[in-house]
Amino acid sequence: MSQQLAPTKTGVLYRRFSGRFIRTTVTAGGKRKDSIVMPWLFLAIPLALLITFTYIPVGNMIWYSFTSWDGLDQNKEVVGFDNFVKIFTKPEYWQVFAVSLYYFAASFLQMGLALYFATILSFKTRFRSLFKGILFFPYLINAVAIAFIFLFFFRPGGTLDAVLSFVGLGDFSTQWLGNPDVVNYSLAGVAIWRYIGLNFVLFLGAIQSIPGELYEAADLDGANKWHQFRYIIAPGIQRIISLSFILAIAGSLSAFELPYIITGGANGSETFVIQTIQTAFVYRKVGLASAMAVILLIIVLIVTWIQRTVVPDEKVSLAS
Amino acid sequence: MIRHLAVTGKYTSLVIGSLVALVPIVVILFASLKTNTEYATTGPLVPPENWLNFANFVTAFVNGRMMLGFVNTTVIAVVSVTGTILIGTMAAYVLDRFEFRFKKLVFALFLVATLVPAVTTQVATYQVVNFFHLVNTHGAAIILFMGTDILSIYIFIQFMQSIPKSLDEAAMLDGASRLGIYWRIILPLLGPAIATVVIIKGIAIYNEFYIPYLYMPAQDLAVISTSLFRFQGPYGAQWEVIAAGIMIVILPTLVLFLFLQRFIYNGVTAGATK
Numbered sequence: 401m402s403q404q405l406a407p408t409k410t411g412v413l414y415r416r417f418s419g420r421f422i423r424t425t426v427t428a429g430g431k432r433k434d435s436i437v438m439p440w441l442f443l444a445i446p447l448a449l450l451i452t453f454t455y456i457p458v459g460n461m462i463w464y465s466f467t468s469w470d471g472l473d474q475n476k477e478v479v480g481f482d483n484f485v486k487i488f489t490k491p492e493y494w495q496v497f498a499v500s501l502y503y504f505a506a507s508f509l510q511m512g513l514a515l516y517f518a519t520i521l522s523f524k525t526r527f528r529s530l531f532k533g534i535l536f537f538p539y540l541i542n543a544v545a546i547a548f549i550f551l552f553f554f555r556p557g558g559t560l561d562a563v564l565s566f567v568g569l570g571d572f573s574t575q576w577l578g579n580p581d582v583v584n585y586s587l588a589g590v591a592i593w594r595y596i597g598l599n600f601v602l603f604l605g606a607i608q609s610i611p612g613e614l615y616e617a618a619d620l621d622g623a624n625k626w627h628q629f630r631y632i633i634a635p636g637i638q639r640i641i642s643l644s645f646i647l648a649i650a651g652s653l654s655a656f657e658l659p660y661i662i663t664g665g666a667n668g669s670e671t672f673v674i675q676t677i678q679t680a681f682v683y684r685k686v687g688l689a690s691a692m693a694v695i696l697l698i699i700v701l702i703v704t705w706i707q708r709t710v711v712p713d714e715k716v717s718l719a720s
Numbered sequence: 721m722i723r724h725l726a727v728t729g730k731y732t733s734l735v736i737g738s739l740v741a742l743v744p745i746v747v748i749l750f751a752s753l754k755t756n757t758e759y760a761t762t763g764p765l766v767p768p769e770n771w772l773n774f775a776n777f778v779t780a781f782v783n784g785r786m787m788l789g790f791v792n793t794t795v796i797a798v799v800s801v802t803g804t805i806l807i808g809t810m811a812a813y814v815l816d817r818f819e820f821r822f823k824k825l826v827f828a829l830f831l832v833a834t835l836v837p838a839v840t841t842q843v844a845t846y847q848v849v850n851f852f853h854l855v856n857t858h859g860a861a862i863i864l865f866m867g868t869d870i871l872s873i874y875i876f877i878q879f880m881q882s883i884p885k886s887l888d889e890a891a892m893l894d895g896a897s898r899l900g901i902y903w904r905i906i907l908p909l910l911g912p913a914i915a916t917v918v919i920i921k922g923i924a925i926y927n928e929f930y931i932p933y934l935y936m937p938a939q940d941l942a943v944i945s946t947s948l949f950r951f952q953g954p955y956g957a958q959w960e961v962i963a964a965g966i967m968i969v970i971l972p973t974l975v976l977f978l979f980l981q982r983f984i985y986n987g988v989t990a991g992a993t994k
Contacts, residue, residue, distance in 0.1 A: 438898050439820040446811035447826065449867030453845060454833045461844035471847070517737060520730050533981065534738045538745075540977055540984070543929045544948045545969045548962060549744050552751070552764070559747045562764045593740070598992060605989045625726075647992070654837050657929060661949065673839055680843040681934070693840045704835050 458697070464690035471686040483691035493692070496672045499584055503652035503671075506588035511644055513592075514599035519629055522607040532604070539597030547661035550590045551577075580668035587659050587669055594658065595651070599644055606637040646707040650700050672696060745970070751963035752776050759960040776964035780951070784965055788940070789947030796858055796932075796943065797925045800865035804872050804921055805914055812876035813902050817888060834870050842934065849935060860935035861943070865925055872917045875990055879913035880906065919980065919987040926973070944969055 465483055467476040487493045517535055521528055538546070553559040554576035561573045576586045614632050623631070656673035659665060665674040672692065680689035751759060753768035755775070780786060814820075815827060838845075845864070846855075854860040883906065891901050929945040936943070942950065948965050955961045977984060 436820070439814045439818040439823075442810045442814040442818075442898075442902070443826065446807045446873070447829070449807065449863070450829060450833060450870070452848060453864060453867035454836060454841070454870075455829070457841040457844035457848055458836060460847060461841055464844060513737075517734070520734070525730070525734070529981075531734050531738060533977070534741050536985070537974070537977060538741055539988075540923060540927075540973050541745075542927045542945055542948070542969045542973070544945045545966045548948065548951075548966050549748055552748060552959060552963070553744050557764075559744060559764045562747075563743070566765060593744070597741075598988065601985055602989060602992055605985070643992075650837060654839050656839055661929065676840075676843065681846075686843060686847075689843045693843050697836065697840045700837055700840070701835055 461690045461693055461697075464687050465694045466691075467687045468685075469687045470684045471680070472684070476687075479687065483688045484695070486688065487691055487695065493675070496670050496675050497653075499669065499671050500652045500655065502584040502588040503591055503655045504649065506592050507595075507648035507652055510592040510596050511599055511641070511648065514596050515603050515641075518600050518603035518607055519633060521604060522633070523625075532601075536597035536601050538594055539601075541594075543657050544661055546590065546594055547658055550586075550593075550658075551662055554586055577663055577669075578667055583663060583667045583669045587662060590658050590662070591651075591655065602640050602644065603637060606640040607633055610636040642707060642710070646704060649703050653696060653699060653703075748963045748966050751960050752967045754960050756958070756960060776960045777968060779961050780964040780968055784947060784951055784955075784961075785942065786944070786947050786965065786968055789942050789944040792858070792941060793926060793943040793945075796861045796865070797922055799858075800862045800925065801918055801921050803862070803866040804869050805917060807866060808869070808872040808876050808917065809907055809910055809914075810902070811873050812880050813906050815873075816877050816880045817885070817906075830870055830873060834874070838868055839930070842930075846934065855935055856938045856941065857936070858941065861928075861931050864931055864935070865921070865928075869921065871991060872921065875917055876910060876913055878990075879910060883909050915983060916987040916990050919983055920991040923973070923984075 464476070466478055466480060468479045468482070469476040517531075521532060525531065541549075556573075556575065560576060561570070564570050564572055574582055577583050610632060615628060618628050618632060654673050655671045656677070659669050659671055660674050660677075663669045665671070665678070673696070676689050676692040676696070679685050679692065747764045750767055751764065753771060753773050753776070754762065755773060758769060811830070815823070815830075849855055849860050849864070852859075852863075854863060887905055887909075888901050891905055896904070926944060928943075929949065932941070932943040932946050933949065936946070948969050951962045951965050955965075
């Protein structure tokens with residue numbers, strides 16, 4: 401059947417290529433059929449993996465969320481919206497979202513600090529690359545290593561207590577990870593320590609891609625450093641700030657790794673993702689956990705959608 | 721005068737920022753070089769007596785079976801990075817250079833997938849990995865690192881747009897096949913993009929904790945992250961050994977960072993802004 405269809409299809413296909421190319425297809429007739437199959441040969445493995453490990457899990461997850469499945473049973477009993485109703489009506493399930501607020505607030509502090517350091521390092525500075533390297537390096541460290549570094553940092557008599565008593569503030573010591581009033585501040589602080597380097601390097605890169613003549617012109621016009629920041633740097637890095645903002649929201653909603661390793665979610669530090677994972681793999685309520693994951697997925701999609709509408713992407717382009 | 725103050729303020733803030741970044745790590749280095757009694761009797765900020773006391777490093781490396789962790793991590797990283805490069809460049813080649821039906825749909829499939837945070841779907845992904853009987857094999861981590869990396873496809877597409885199409889066409893005139901063009905022209909020219917992907921992917925795999933923790937609980941399959949994680953139980957009271965373990969994990973990253981700084985900055989920027 402393809403005998404008849406192929407010439408017309410390939411005709412459309414090849415008209416899109418340049419004139420020189422069409423001539424080769426006329427002579428090398430055998431290649432025409434190839435070109436219809438060829439893209440799919442190249443795409444077979446990538447598409448199979450994409451569908452198997454992204455779309456099937458998402459689809460299954462939505463399906464599980466309407467069942468009371470325990471993850472083992474042959475039969476999955478459909479329970480309608482019961483799981484969702486349970487999550488929204490039982491405070492213990494949705495309260496954990498409050499913990500995200502600590503991380504969310506922290507990410508603003510993190511962006512502010514990153515912007516500050518990026519700005520001052522974009523001007524002439526001694527030991528510039530040394531400072532840049534030091535501020536960035538924590539971002540590269542293994543998650544478990546960071547978690548252990550801060551277990552040591554916050555433990556009674558640990559680094560933080562020692563530093564505090566060294567500067568004469570020893571009275572402020574508390575159970576940094578054991579006190580439910582403090583633990584989320586401690587953990588949000590670790591998140592800042594870990595991720596600030598990424599923000600900082602992104603901001604610095606964006607600032608440095610601003611043409612140098614702009615500063616020179618501003619200098620001639622008598623602009624001071626603040627004016628330069630306000631009218632040259634700030635507009636120049638708008639896109640990267642909006643992107644960081646979205647990463648901050650998504651990141652604080654799905655905060656997981658560090659609190660999971662450091663406290664295991666104890667003392668009021670349980671995040672929504674920790675709760676989801678525990679519900680699925682410890683309490684074996686896969687249906688309920690799937691409903692939680694679906695809710696998180698929907699929130700993240702909405703947030704991303706808002707960001708894309710508010711700040712449209714200038715067609716995937718990198719300033720490099 | 722004001723200018724002078726501003727300069728002082730600038731350097732003071734930089735030094736404070738650097739201290740905050742460094743002190744938590746430096747105290748770990750101190751602790752890792754102390755003997756058990758020394759650790760118990762001195763504060764965290766006190767430097768070790770003997771800077772060459774590597775006993776804890778030996779204990780951590782040998783008893784903590786960290787060699788196994790390095791081997792497993794390397795195996796997983798090499799296979800999945802190679803796979804990612806082949807898969808990613810192939811997909812990018814087709815999406816950038818071919819015109820075919822449903823191209824827009826395929827593009828959309830890859831695009832939408834970037835929005836799905838992997839951690840949310842773990843609940844269901846586990847069932848899929850289990851279905852293929854990959855739980856507790858290297859395969860679980862390898863296939864997940866390979867199959868869920870859409871970011872690298874983006875990096876490849878972006879870079880490929882800067883390779884002139886006339887190169888392909890010239891090769892085609894000379895009778896090269898599509899596969900030949902991919903293998904002999906596109907792949908070599910993608911070198912810098914491949915280097916970027918190797919770096920960000922390598923770092924991500926080395927640092928990943930949850931996938932190996934969830935999918936490869938067997939002792940013999942410990943990667944570097946999970947082997948360090950297991951220090952918690954047996955060495956709970958021996959912080960000097962845990963500290964040595966932490967330093968062993970950080971050291972390769974530090975060496976790599978010192979040698980490849982520029983590439984790492986570029987790679988990380990490309991990775992985050994996709």
